[in-house]
Amino acid sequence: MKRLFIRLNGRANAWPVFLGNSHPFYSPDDPDGLGNASYSIIGTKSADLNLQQIECELLVDAGNNTASYIIRHENRIPEALILTHPHLDHTVGIDWIAESFSHRHEFRKKYPLYATLPCWEFVRQSFPQLKKIIEFHELIPGIQCKIDEVNDIYVTAFPVFHGDSGFGASLLLLEYRNQDKNAVRAVFTGDMLCPLLRDRDFREIAQARVMYIDCNNRFSYPESNHGSVTTIDPKTGAKSKYLGSWLEELSFSKLAAPHLQQPFNSEIHNYFSGFLKDNKDIKKIPFSVSEFLKKAEIPHTRLIHYSGYEDEKCYNEKVLDDKELESWASQIITREGLNSRISVPRTGDIFRLV
Ligand SMILES: [Zn+2]
Numbered sequence: 498m499k500r501l502f503i504r505l506n507g508r509a510n511a512w513p514v515f516l517g518n519s520h521p522f523y524s525p526d527d528p529d530g531l532g533n534a535s536y537s538i539i540g541t542k543s544a545d546l547n548l549q550q551i552e553c554e555l556l557v558d559a560g561n562n563t564a565s566y567i568i569r570h571e572n573r574i575p576e577a578l579i580l581t582h583p584h585l586d587h588t589v590g591i592d593w594i595a596e597s598f599s600h601r602h603e604f605r606k607k608y609p610l611y612a613t614l615p616c617w618e619f620v621r622q623s624f625p626q627l628k629k630i631i632e633f634h635e636l637i638p639g640i641q642c643k644i645d646e647v648n649d650i651y652v653t654a655f656p657v658f659h660g661d662s663g664f665g666a667s668l669l670l671l672e673y674r675n676q677d678k679n680a681v682r683a684v685f686t687g688d689m690l691c692p693l694l695r696d697r698d699f700r701e702i703a704q705a706r707v708m709y710i711d712c713n714n715r716f717s718y719p720e721s722n723h724g725s726v727t728t729i730d731p732k733t734g735a736k737s738k739y740l741g742s743w744l745e746e747l748s749f750s751k752l753a754a755p756h757l758q759q760p761f762n763s764e765i766h767n768y769f770s771g772f773l774k775d776n777k778d779i780k781k782i783p784f785s786v787s788e789f790l791k792k793a794e795i796p797h798t799r800l801i802h803y804s805g806y807e808d809e810k811c812y813n814e815k816v817l818d819d820k821e822l823e824s825w826a827s828q829i830i831t832r833e834g835l836n837s838r839i840s841v842p843r844t845g846d847i848f849r850l851v
């Protein structure tokens with residue numbers, strides 16, 4: 498493989514524009530802009546991203562518009578799919594992709610899907626027809642897994658909290674090892690209110706070159722189960738009262754519950770013992786893009802899955818377009834003394850990883 502690129506196949510949350518409304522970030526003139534958050538990790542034989550010269554492609558999440566976006570571009574079946582979590586806006590496209598694979602192989606092969614077990618269990622219940630056409634590979638929290646279908650690419654799932662129904666929701670750390678065994682890394686947080694990481698996981702993650710992070714809102718609203726850019730209230734300059742009162746009620750068991758499974762799994766138990774040891778005060782877990790970067794300052798940060806709905810509803814702060822969000826978030830991050838380069842990429846954005 499000569500080069501490895503990350504392409505953004507879609508950047509939207511579940512319902513980017515409510516029917517009958519409009520949204521400054523999501524233009525009706527840009528249908529791909531309405532596609533749900535999804536990424537292609539594309540390895541090429543050529544120095545540029547020539548869609549005729551693809552050696553391998555891994556897909557991270559497949560929601561609305563993912564399959565049709567692929568058909569209108571490289572029009573090939575990705576070697577495998579990796580899921581961050583089981584919500585519909587990240588999974589509704591699996592059926593189209595896996596059926597394409599099954600037809601190609603005349604139903605003799607199943608399509609490889611990598612996910613945590615609680616995530617797969619939920620997907621399997623949501624789409625029972627998938628059981629016959631998917632070959633499930635379990636991702637265990639904190640344990641690196643080789644992607645069998647491609648060369649030299651590994652993925653580690655780390656638990657995040659994305660609400661009580663975010664079953665097995667995980668941040669994915671992708672690693673490519675070149676011929677000299679040097680590692681190049683990228684992070685996809687998926688939807689996330691907060692990461693559930695041990696200290697050593699932050700050190701691993703900090704070595705990534707790029708992070709695609711949930712930015713549903715500018716300001717904290719934990720009931721949304723999503724992340725924000727900052728935890729500071731724009732009016733008072735103090736910590737958000739919505740976050741403050743939510744933290745009062747927070748317990749370790751609430752954070753861990755969506756990840757625990759039957760039967761008892763000692764590897765997951767060990768992971769969460771380590772998490773608890775390193776996070777004695779769970780109020781100190783990062784609850785925003787800015788707090789995350791303070792624990793792991795990754796050079797390039799890309800904001801995904803924007804809505805802004807709760808900013809307007811709860812803080813009376815306007816919903817921004819993408820240029821406004823990029824410039825506002827960059828200022829906040831710079832003011833916090835951080836150097837990560839913030840951007841708000843459009844669908845089709847390419848990041849060259851190698
Ligand atoms: Zn989502």
Ligand SMILES: [Zn+2]
Nearest residue numbers: 582584659688
């Ligand atoms: Zn979600």
